[in-house]
Amino acid sequence: MYDQIVKPQTLVLDTAPCNDGQGTFSKLPISYEEYGAPKTREGVDKPVVAILPFFLGSAHAAGHRAVKDNKRVAPGYWDALMGPDAPINTDTHRVISFEPLINDHFHPGLINPATRKPYGGAFPNFTLADVSQIQRLALKQLGVGHVNVLMGASMGSLQAWHFMAHEPSYVSNMVLVVPGGLELSQKTRTLVEQWVQKLEQDPDWHGGDYGTLAKDKQPKKALVEVLSDFWYRVQFPVDHSLLYDLNDIECAEVAVAHHALDANDVKTIDTVLASLNASDPRVKLYKQTLTGLCAKTDHNVLLWQLRSVLSYQPQAALQKSTPFIRHLEGIDDRTDVAHEMLATTRILMIATEADDLLDIGSVDRVMGMAAWIGFDAMALRMPATFTHAAGLNAASPNSILAFKNAIARFLKPPSKL
Template structure:
């Protein structure tokens, strides 16, 4: 554990890409936290571990936010992994964790200096490619020229794939937990589109320009519905009878009509949420978390982060990369590539088949492409009891030992996959 109070820091990029690199945003703030020192005792720069944020997450991966009655308050989500002598060792590495680009301090509600009013609907979108560029620019501003280990869970993994695809030589190793692959499953994209549509169709949203409204008039209905759906799929294992696509309704009707399924076998998220038993401890925790998320999440922050999911295209970036071009040419010429120095050498993917957000099939499909690029990939399959949430928080008792042990094994010097 990292037994220190850690405060977020902010740097400012003079110019950063937005609208999928078609525009630039001036004076963009980037929030981050650091654990451990940048220099070793002999004055050399330590190798860097960079941690990319998950959806609606924060930079607070380790340490605590305060002390109360001599007890830490607000532990970081991966605190059990980070610290002196821990798996992510602050004695040997400089560790930098980033806040999502769109967050509680940088969002459509901030004032546009050109108008003196909040941006609202005029605020730019930030693609995952933009975000990865911003994180790389921030690291360079912090004096980092190379990342030894790039880490991310959930949406952090999507940013990591873009990060690596843009410059394969900038990263040596990647550790991605409950990750996506180089493509996203139709289910993930369908859910993201449905949630975006629901948020945009909320009549109180006003095209994003609601900041002047009283708090009780700001959009809440769609936000609470989206967060309830999202967190249910994060917290509970995948259920193949739980419909997610409106097109599935037609299929389900046919299946029921032909007695291939009974009506009880086919569930929509609305019927599932309506039937939850509040007396069950896990349901209580789920509802408390949704309530907390609704209270602290701004409608536009949620929407702008969701929009970024729909921009996911690391394969296009990889196809345009130098390493892809070189290897394609060499393959065409039947030239031996065995002794060519690879870009990213090792990748560890910790995934679960119970994941109801990021399907494991695209994760498995990564292996062939990675091998073509000269990388070595290991996929560690968590037991079916592990949900998506198990990878987001090491405080979960069922995840800490397995995840911590696997990452420790992977990061051992000279480890072989």
């Protein structure tokens, strides 16, 4: 536990890539948090742990916002994993956690200095290749020349793969929780494409000017339905669902359960949840979280983040790396490639069979590729009762011990002979 009050910080990049490297954005703000001093008492730079954010997440991975009535207010989502003598040791490491690039402070509603109006639909897209470059530029501005441990859950793992693939020697270890592999499964891509299409077809969206032209600021039907489907899949494996036809899951026309609602039904959330057991603690948590998400999520923030997911292709970047090409052409043997490509890089993937967002099959395929290319990779499978949500919040009593033990063993320094 990191028992300190933590405040968000912001740096500004003078220029940053956007539109898949085809454009640039000036004065781009990057929000982040830090835990642990950057240097030792002797003034030596500490090794760095960089944490990349999950979808609609935040930089608040550890510590708390305040203390009220002797209780910590708003502890970070991985607070149980960080602190003195924790698996992520803040006495020995400098920990930097990033906010999602598109967030409540940087989004299409910002004023475009050229037009003095909100960007709206003219706001650039940021691919995950752009985001990984931006994160490296931000770390460089913070004085970081190498990342000892790169961590990310869910979408954070997708960013981590891009981050590593574009500059393999920059990272020594990766810890990926409820992760994706080196490509999106067809199911995941189909779902995201459906969600993007639904948001873009919302008549209240106004081609990107949603929130600037619409007088009613209440969450619109498309946003509610997308978040309902997304968060249901985070909380429940599909084979436990009352809302999905398993026979259709791998088909191109994946059924989004909430699309079946009557178009004129104004009680969307209540109707969707009516078939669930209200006394189930998981259902109660689902309802509470969903209601909060719908109230605070901006339509464009959701849409622009989803668009970035569709840009996921780290394998293409990895295949362009010099060590990969040398191995493919037989110039180096596997041992040499493993040493050169990743230095001492090791990869731990903590996954679950019950993940209904990022298919565990893609993790298995990474392990197969690892054996060929020389990755030092390992995978931990959580119990089948663990859903995708178990990896997003280590405050869950059921996941703390499994996470702590696995990460502690993985990051334990090798014993000296």
